[in-house]
Amino acid sequence: MSILKNAADVLRLFGADCTDLTVSEVTTRLDMPKANASRLLKAMREAGMLETIGDTRRHRPGRLMLDLAAAFRRSSGLIGRASEVMSEVGLRFGHTGYITLRVGREVTAVADFPGTNALRVVSNIGRRLPAAMSATGRSLLARLTDEEVRALYEGDTALDVLLEKLSEVRTTGYATSSQEATPGVDSIAIAVADPATDEAVSLCIVYPHAVVDQSGHNEMLAALAAGATRIAEELGDTGFVTPKI
Known part of the structure; x- marks a missing residue:
């Protein structure tokens, strides 16, 4: 061993x-x-x-x-459905998209969909980020109960702040980040799960902070929310919170 x-x-x-x-x-x-x-x-x-x-x-x-990585992606019906959504959203807006998994306190992108715009965020597939400090991580952590989050982050001095942020995610149904993980980059993330496999992923679109206004943000959020909602309905994800636009 x-x-x-x-x-x-x-x-x-x-x-x-x-x-x-x-x-x-x-x-x-x-x-x-x-x-x-x-x-x-x-x-x-x-x-x-x-x-x-x-x-x-x-x-x-x-x-x-x-x-093995390819076999993992093919074996997951959830990742397959999420890939279809991110392909559609990426093609429509030209910004980079990710599908992310959480392991403990970290999140890792397992699939990416490079943007087509002249000014776009480059791929970060394989990059591990603290879940508490990214939109994808918070969207996934919000699916846990407060008790589960407390156990995961026992002893963390920023736990109370994190719990407040997760409460907001549970209310709105999505998480956002503005120049947090990467300077000059904003993101929108929505988590969805497959109850049959107890697997959850975050669908995320990232874009340059300087080129997207509030209207553009809302339009991307609506498209991402529509795709995630479709997945949740197909898989029977009762823990999914329909994003409030």
Whole structure:
């Protein structure tokens, strides 16, 4: 079990801000003896979990991980439905869209839909963000009860502020962010779930703060809300709150 845990720890190091790793970097970041790190990365290469980049000593996720990610997305009816909505919304407005999952206190984009506008937000797929500090995270956290949020954020000094924000999300049915996770970028996020699989995702559209006025914001919110509501009705998501435009 130890080697599986160590392999998982290595894979968790990868993200938007870390696309490749050396043995030395793994040694430092995981506080692991260099000989152990070298053997671990070698075993992961042989299993297809990692591959080296050309003739360098740098490692990146292997083809096996790409196949698993694709299989995960295909296996989820919720992600499939969410992808249809985000494709429609992205095509209509030209801004970048995401589908995001929450794991503990973090959220990660598992699918993105790049915008077509000349001025647009670039992809951040794979980037992990604190759930409490992003619209996607708050839209998903709002589906929890206050007691569940308190247990998740036990000891956090900003818990009361977070609970107030989540109460607002539960009332309006959506979450917003203005230049919070990324300077100059705003976002709108709506969470929806599949009761059959106990899976929840957040549908999010991000756009440059300087180019969208309140009217444009409301128009995108309405389109995103219509798509999320359709998903909730199809899947029987009784915890879904119809967004108030």
